[in-house]
Amino acid sequence: MNVTEAVFLLFAIVAVVSALLAMTSHQLVHSALWLVVTLGSVAGCFVVMTAEFVAWVQVLVYVGSVVVLVIFALMMTRQPAAGPSAEVTGNRWAAGALGIVAAVGLGATVTAGFRGERIKGQRIGTARSIGDALFHDWVLGFEILSVVLLAALIGAIVISRSGSEH
Amino acid sequence: MPLLYPLVLAAALFGIGLYGVLARRNAVLMLLGVELMLNAANLNLVAFDAWFGDKMHSGQVLTLFTIALAAAEIGLGLAIILTLFRALRTVDVDQVGVDR
Numbered sequence: 001m002n003v004t005e006a007v008f009l010l011f012a013i014v015a016v017v018s019a020l021l022a023m024t025s026h027q028l029v030h031s032a033l034w035l036v037v038t039l040g041s042v043a044g045c046f047v048v049m050t051a052e053f054v055a056w057v058q059v060l061v062y063v064g065s066v067v068v069l070v071i072f073a074l075m076m077t078r079q080p081a082a083g084p085s086a087e088v089t090g091n092r093w094a095a096g097a098l099g100i101v102a103a104v105g106l107g108a109t110v111t112a113g114f115r116g117e118r119i120k121g122q123r124i125g126t127a128r129s130i131g132d133a134l135f136h137d138w139v140l141g142f143e144i145l146s147v148v149l150l151a152a153l154i155g156a157i158v159i160s161r162s163g164s165e166h
Numbered sequence: 167m168p169l170l171y172p173l174v175l176a177a178a179l180f181g182i183g184l185y186g187v188l189a190r191r192n193a194v195l196m197l198l199g200v201e202l203m204l205n206a207a208n209l210n211l212v213a214f215d216a217w218f219g220d221k222m223h224s225g226q227v228l229t230l231f232t233i234a235l236a237a238a239e240i241g242l243g244l245a246i247i248l249t250l251f252r253a254l255r256t257v258d259v260d261q262v263g264v265d266r
Contacts, residue, residue: 008171008172015179016178016179022186035198042209045209051212057230058208061233069240073247088190095188099188101181102181106176106177110177119168121216123223133227145231152241155242156244160248
């Protein structure tokens with residue numbers, strides 16, 4: 001095992017443990033903060049897999065804005081009397097079984113399909129190479145995505161305003 | 167690096183996110199579970215891009231698209247949840263029935 005694999009495994013363990021804590025913590029704000037740790041570790045995994053620009057975008061968009069939005073929403077929708085045991089529904093055992101089945105099924109499938117393959121990492125995803133690919137080969141998708149973002153922005157404004165009238 | 171490491175990590179994160187979506191009672195934390203599942207998909211895209219060595223960088227560009235879509239999704243989802251909270255004074259998905 002070389003250094004790359006050791007660093008990746010370290011990030012992977014941190015990501016899985018903090019994701020479990022984020023999904024099981026009874027303190028809502030703690031869940032959001034554990035999710036920051038998970039998303040940061042996944043960004044570290046991106047760096048190890050030679051995708052450095054994607055990693056920085058992940059840090060900027062997820063850790064920077066999505067989690068801040070979520071923490072704002074958690075604070076604005078705080079329940080007055082929420083007991084610590086009232087955070088999970090009654091079917092959590094079925095949900096846990098389904099999550100384990102999904103993870104084991106997916107893991108077994110990829111293990112059967114890609115055992116022994118190795119990532120060589122001969123094309124580094126720097127900002128220059130990703131920008132070249134984005135504006136040479138993927139311009140149409142990029143423009144469509146900007147329209148989708150505009151629609152989502154307008155939709156969020158309309159939903160918030162129509163809720164405040166009554 | 168073996169290709170299996172990121173793929174198995176993505177499978178584990180997907181399972182945890184699925185548990186969060188199904189078991190959490192707070193609607194905002196359900197959205198966090200969806201974000202976790204999207205991140206598992208991103209991990210798969212980046213891993214296969216690095217494995218395949220694609221000249222067009224398809225996996226990483228599609229990961230950027232997914233991240234932008236996830237940002238749009240969480241903005242809309244939180245707007246809907248805030249409207250729900252103003253109308254019903256709760257974000258508990260068990261108390262928001264179809265009859266109300």
